[in-house]
Structures are given as structure tokens and as C-alpha cells.
Amino acid sequence: AQSVTQLGSHVSVSEGALVLLRCNYSSSVPPYLFWYVQYPNQGLQLLLKYTSAATLVKGINGFEAEFKKSETSFHLTKPSAHMSDAAEYFCAVGSDNAGNMLTFGGGTRLMVKP
Amino acid sequence: KAGVTQTPRYLIKTRGQQVTLSCSPISGHRSVSWYQQTPGQGLQFLFEYFSETQRNKGNFPGRFSGRQFSNSRSEMNVSTLELGDSALYLCASSLGQTGGSIYGYTFGSGTRLTVV
Numbered sequence: 001a002q003s004v005t006q007l008g009s010h011v012s013v014s015e016g017a018l019v020l021l022r023c024n025y026s027s028s029v030p031p032y033l034f035w036y037v038q039y040p041n042q043g044l045q046l047l048l049k050y051t052s053a054a055t056l057v058k059g060i061n062g063f064e065a066e067f068k069k070s071e072t073s074f075h076l077t078k079p080s081a082h083m084s085d086a087a088e089y090f091c092a093v094g095s096d097n098a099g100n101m102l103t104f105g106g107g108t109r110l111m112v113k114p
Numbered sequence: 115k116a117g118v119t120q121t122p123r124y125l126i127k128t129r130g131q132q133v134t135l136s137c138s139p140i141s142g143h144r145s146v147s148w149y150q151q152t153p154g155q156g157l158q159f160l161f162e163y164f165s166e167t168q169r170n171k172g173n174f175p176g177r178f179s180g181r182q183f184s185n186s187r188s189e190m191n192v193s194t195l196e197l198g199d200s201a202l203y204l205c206a207s208s209l210g211q212t213g214g215s216i217y218g219y220t221f222g223s224g225t226r227l228t229v230v
Contacts (some may be wrong), residue, residue, distance in 0.1 A: 002202055015169035034218045043118070043204055063158060090157065094215025100145050100208060103214055104157040 004105035012111040019078040023091030033074040033092040118222035132193040139207030146188040
């Protein structure tokens with residue numbers, strides 16, 4: 001069974017500050033990990049994914065995430081927040097024995113203050 | 115290439131009615147998954163279809179059903195609508211039998227269903 005926990009349903013940062021969104025996963029087999037972003041009334045857009053090639057993964061819009069197996073974490077970071085980063089972010093886990101299913105975390109709403 | 119297309123984008127229905135939502139996946143993608151998104155419950159998996167067969171089903175009542183056609187387009191149907199069915203319904207397509215869990219999904223923009 002797989003599960004994802006996103007710590008903090010709401011995160012607020014100032015424009016230009018570091019963004020850190022936390023994700024911890026549980027999986028009995030090697031996981032594939034994803035971060036998605038959702039803007040209001042839109043679908044989810046893939047930001048980045050970890051598929052075992054490299055532990056530090058770079059995505060779109062300046063975001064990156066680091067896979068830490070010992071901590072079962074896949075936190076999302078961005079050095080400098082922009083107003084346009086305000087959205088909801090979802091972490092998800094998949095695996096080779098999960099069929100075609102992704103398990104999503106509860107989401108973190110990022111607010112960026114001017 | 116064209117993305118995942120969901121129609122309609124917005125829908126208002128009355129309690130007790132039924133509704134059909136449509137999803138056209140990315141060309142070449144044979145797997146279509148459906149999710150319900152609400153503020154209280156987050157993203158909840160409804161079902162997944164691959165090559166016209168339902169492979170996985172989430173924990174939803176039988177009022178929720180779906181199907182997939184030979185061209186991979188999918189529909190989901192909700193009968194006897196309840197107020198609690200108001201949600202954003204998201205369709206996601208992926209390549210192959212396990213592409214979603216390995217490479218991720220491509221989502222449509224969703225259908226916003228409001229039940230009054």
C-alpha cells in the first residue's frame with residue numbers, strides 16, 4: 001500500500017523568499033514520486049517527477065525536489081517565490097506494482113505575499 | 115499535440131437527476147483515470163479504464179459508473195445526483211498499462227459539477 005502525507009495544508013511566504021513544501025511517502029516498493037500544481041478551476045499540471053534516475057530533480061518554473069530514501073521524503077523547493085507561484089501543490093506516489101494508480105497527498109495551498 | 119479534453123467545463127444539475135461527463139485523452143494514451151476533487155476530501159480516485167476495461171475502482175457507490183470506447187474516449191455517469199456530488203471531476207490520461215504510476219498523468223481541466 002502507498003500513502004502520501006503533505007505537512008501543512010497552507011503555507012505562506014513573502015515574494016522572493018524560499019519556498020519549501022513538504023512531502024513524506026510510504027511505499028513497500030521503490031516509489032515513483034511526483035509534484036503537481038493546480039491553479040484555480042484548472043486541472044493538475046506536472047511540475048516534476050522522480051523515477052530513480054537522479055535524487056535531485058529539476059522541474060518547471062524553477063522548482064526542484066530531492067528524493068531522500070532514508071527520510072522517505074520528497075520535499076519541493078524554489079529559491080525565490082513569485083506571485084505567480086500562488087496555487088495548490090500536490091505530491092503523489094506510484095510504483096511498479098500499483099497498476100496505473102497514483103496516490104495523492106492532501107495538497108498544500110501556497111500563498112505568496114507581496 | 116492536443117491535451118486531455120473534458121466536456122462540459124461547467125454543469126448545474128438538480129438533485130435526483132443524472133449526468134454524463136466526457137473525456138478525450140491524449141492521442142495514443144489508452145488509459146483514462148477519473149478523480150473527484152472536493153475541498154473536504156481532496157482528490158479521490160473513482161476508476162481507471164484501459165483498453166475499454168475497468169481495471170481499478172475507488173470506494174464510491176454504484177451510482178458512479180464509467181466506460182471507455184474503442185477510441186479511448188471515456189465517459190463517467192452519476193445517477194440520482196446528491197448535493198454531496200458537487201465537485202470538480204478530473205480526467206487523467208496516461209500511456210500504456212503502467213505509464214501513469216511511472217511517468218505520471220496528464221490531466222484535463224476538469225468538469226465543475228454543481229448539484230442544487
